[in-house]
Structures are given as C-alpha cells and as structure tokens.
Amino acid sequence: MSCFLTCVRFDDSTTDKKPKITGSVSVSGITCYTWGDVESLTSNFSRLIGSGGYSSIYLARLSGAKKAAFKVHVGSHRLYQVFRSELEILLRLQHPHIVKLLGYFDDSEETGALLLEYLPQGNLQEKLNHNSKQVLPWRNRTAIAFQVAQAMEHIHEKCSPQIVHGDIKSSNILLDKNLNCKLCDFGSARVGFSSMVQPSTAMSSPRSKQVRMIGSPGYTDPHYLRTGIASKKMDMYGFGVVVLELVSGKEAVSAEKGEMLVHTAAPLIHDICDLGANIAEEKVRQFLDPRLSKDSSLDIEEVKTMLGVAAFCLRSPPSLRPSASQVVQTLVQKIPSLSFLSCGKEA
Numbered sequence: 001m002s003c004f005l006t007c008v009r010f011d012d013s014t015t016d017k018k019p020k021i022t023g024s025v026s027v028s029g030i031t032c033y034t035w036g037d038v039e040s041l042t043s044n045f046s047r048l049i050g051s052g053g054y055s056s057i058y059l060a061r062l063s064g065a066k067k068a069a070f071k072v073h074v075g076s077h078r079l080y081q082v083f084r085s086e087l088e089i090l091l092r093l094q095h096p097h098i099v100k101l102l103g104y105f106d107d108s109e110e111t112g113a114l115l116l117e118y119l120p121q122g123n124l125q126e127k128l129n130h131n132s133k134q135v136l137p138w139r140n141r142t143a144i145a146f147q148v149a150q151a152m153e154h155i156h157e158k159c160s161p162q163i164v165h166g167d168i169k170s171s172n173i174l175l176d177k178n179l180n181c182k183l184c185d186f187g188s189a190r191v192g193f194s195s196m197v198q199p200s201t202a203m204s205s206p207r208s209k210q211v212r213m214i215g216s217p218g219y220t221d222p223h224y225l226r227t228g229i230a231s232k233k234m235d236m237y238g239f240g241v242v243v244l245e246l247v248s249g250k251e252a253v254s255a256e257k258g259e260m261l262v263h264t265a266a267p268l269i270h271d272i273c274d275l276g277a278n279i280a281e282e283k284v285r286q287f288l289d290p291r292l293s294k295d296s297s298l299d300i301e302e303v304k305t306m307l308g309v310a311a312f313c314l315r316s317p318p319s320l321r322p323s324a325s326q327v328v329q330t331l332v333q334k335i336p337s338l339s340f341l342s343c344g345k346e347a
C-alpha cells in the first residue's frame with residue numbers, strides 16, 4: 001500500500017480541474033498510472049462499456065492490443081472513498097472467479113480509477129435478458145452459480161480478514177468468452193474478522209451524511225434492511241436471488257410490473273422447503289425459463305437442486321441460510337453437469 005504514497009505527485013501550479021499526476025509505478029505487477037495514461041489508454045474515454053451508481057467503465061487498450069476496463073470514479077470525495085475501498089479490497093484478492101486488478105490511478109482526493117481485466121461477454125443480467133442474442137445454456141447457468149459460490153467461499157472463508165461483498169447481483173457477475181464468470185464491484189464490501197460485520201454507517205444517525213445503505217433493489221436481505229448489519233448471510237441472500245434468475249430467466253425486479261422475483265417465487269420456494277426433491281415436476285417446469293425447453297443439457301433434478309439452494313439461501317432468520325462452502329459442496333455433489341468444467345473443483 002505504500003506505493004499509493006510514492007506514486008502521486010501534485011502539480012499545484014495550475015488551476016486546471018484535471019488531476020495532475022506524473023510518473024507510472026509498478027508494484028507487485030499492479031501498475032500505478034498517471035491521469036495522462038488513463039486518457040490515452042481509454043482513447044480519451046471514447047468507449048463506455050458500463051456504468052453504475054458510483055462509476056463509469058471505459059474500454060482500455062494496453063500494449064499488444066490487449067483489452068482492459070478502466071472503472072473511473074470522478075467528481076466527489078464520496079465517490080473517491082468508494083474507489084479507495086474497492087482498491088484496497090481488490091489489492092488483497094486473487095481468485096479465478098474474482099475480477100483481476102491490473103492497475104489504478106489515484107489523485108488522493110476526488111478522482112480514482114481501477115484498471116481491471118476485461119470481460120468481453122458483459123454481465124449476467126444482460127446475458128439473461130430476453131433481448132440477448134444468445135440463450136444461456138443450462139450447463140453454463142449451473143457453472144455460473146458454482147463459480148460465484150466459489151468466489152463467495154473465498155472472500156467469506158478463505159481470506160483473512162474475511163470480506164462481505166455487500167452487493168451480490170447478476171449485474172456484478174461478469175462473463176468471459178467461454179461464459180466462465182468473475183465477481184466484480186467490491187465498492188460496497190465490508191472487511192471484518194467474523195461472520196457479522198457491523199458497518200460504521202449503521203452506527204450513525206439516519207440523518208447523518210455518513211449513512212450509506214448497501215445492496216440493490218430485489219436483492220437486499222430484509223434482515224439487513226431492518227438492522228443495518230451487513231453479514232455473509234446477506235451475501236447468501238443475494239446469491240439466492242441470482243440462482244432464481246438463472247433458473248427462471250426473469251429479472252430480480254420486473255421492468256414491466258416492478259414485481260420482485262422473490263415474491264413471485266415465494267409459493268414455489270415454500271413448497272420446496274416443505275417437500276424438497278418430492279416437489280411436483282410440473283411446478284418446477286412452470287417456473288423454469290421457457291427458453292430452456294429445447295436445451296439438451298437440461299436435467300430437471302439439477303433444476304430442483306438449484307431451486308433448493310436458492311430456497312435455503314433466502315430463508316429467515318439468516319442463521320438458517322447455508323454458508324458459501326456448503327453451497328459449493330451441494331452443487332459439486334448434486335450437479336453432474338459441472339464435471340464439464342476443467343476448473344470444476346478448484347478452490
């Protein structure tokens with residue numbers, strides 16, 4: 001982390017609003033870029049590939065025509081803090097299913113940018129959208145659930161200190177050219193030493209400017225909404241909603257009617273909790289994405305397993321939800337099609 005301090009040099013001699021920083025430095029393979037580098041690598045921000053509440057993401061071209069993504073936070077100290085928090089977390093993380101940090105720009109005040117590996121197939125939400133050209137095959141859907149669970153197992157159980165992502169949702173799951181996935185957006189993440197992490201914001205008065213609730217509509221754990229306590233179990237809830245999206249092909253919040261998927265799926269989830277594998281196949285098929293009806297990789301027992309995982313992840317109180325490693329184990333044991341993954345059982 002000391003490289004943050006050594007690589008930035010301010011030029012006070014100008015009133016220009018652009019961050020004035022000189023000199024690129026590379027520490028442990030992570031390059032600290034200048035603002036000039038950000039401008040030239042993105043060809044002056046010519047191709048926007050995504051945007052969120054806190055940042056804009058631009059295509060960057062590195063040497064040898066290699067593509068990358070610059071996630072730029074600009075304009076306020078609040079956005080800068082989100083950038084710093086994500087940077088500090090990504091610097092610690094290395095996992096095949098977590099987006100890789102390649103470098104960053106930091107003006108230490110109100111502008112920051114993260115250079116990330118580029119995932120050419122966009123995010124899972126777009127891929128599941130009915131306007132998408134390609135129907136995501138069943139076996140890729142189970143693989144994505146498995147890989148996200150592995151990424152969550154890593155941050156929840158294998159990192160020290162442990163990390164709560166805080167915003168598990170389909171638009172934070174990116175896809176590579178082979179439809180393998182990587183978890184991204186650690187801007188809401190909380191770092192803590194136990195399964196329960198009380199964010200400093202939850203301690204603040206609701207009127208305080210410091211309060212920043214995390215999570216996204218349709219994915220937010222009702223327990224978090226009541227208590228303000230971020231926990232690993234809140235990530236498991238978000239994961240449960242993602243699994244419902246993978247099975248049904250529906251959005252977490254319907255764009256047309258504003259209905260939440262957890263509400264539409266509630267009767268089915270209730271039956272699954274009661275009956276488990278004895279749930280009637282017809283009910284499962286009614287919920288299933290109709291675009292999968294001709295998919296030869298579809299196995300109705302696997303669909304039941306996925307729905308069972310979702311049902312358990314959505315349970316209340318949160319203590320009844322499984323851990324990420326329990327989900328990984330269940331998927332390995334009960335989804336035979338995962339064997340097609342060459343990286344199938346990696347940690």
Ligand SMILES: Nc1ncnc2c1ncn2[C@@H]1O[C@H](COP(=O)(O)OP(=O)(O)OP(=O)(O)O)[C@@H](O)[C@H]1O
Nearest residue numbers: 050051052053054055069116117118119123171185
């Ligand atoms: N490395 C990447 N490669 C390709 N596309 C990306 C990459 N990173 C982000 N994107 C695109 O940009 C979108 C927004 O990214 P991200 O969620 O990180 O931004 P954010 O500002 O933190 O958003 P949020 O409002 O969800 O917090 C992603 O859903 C994805 O479509």
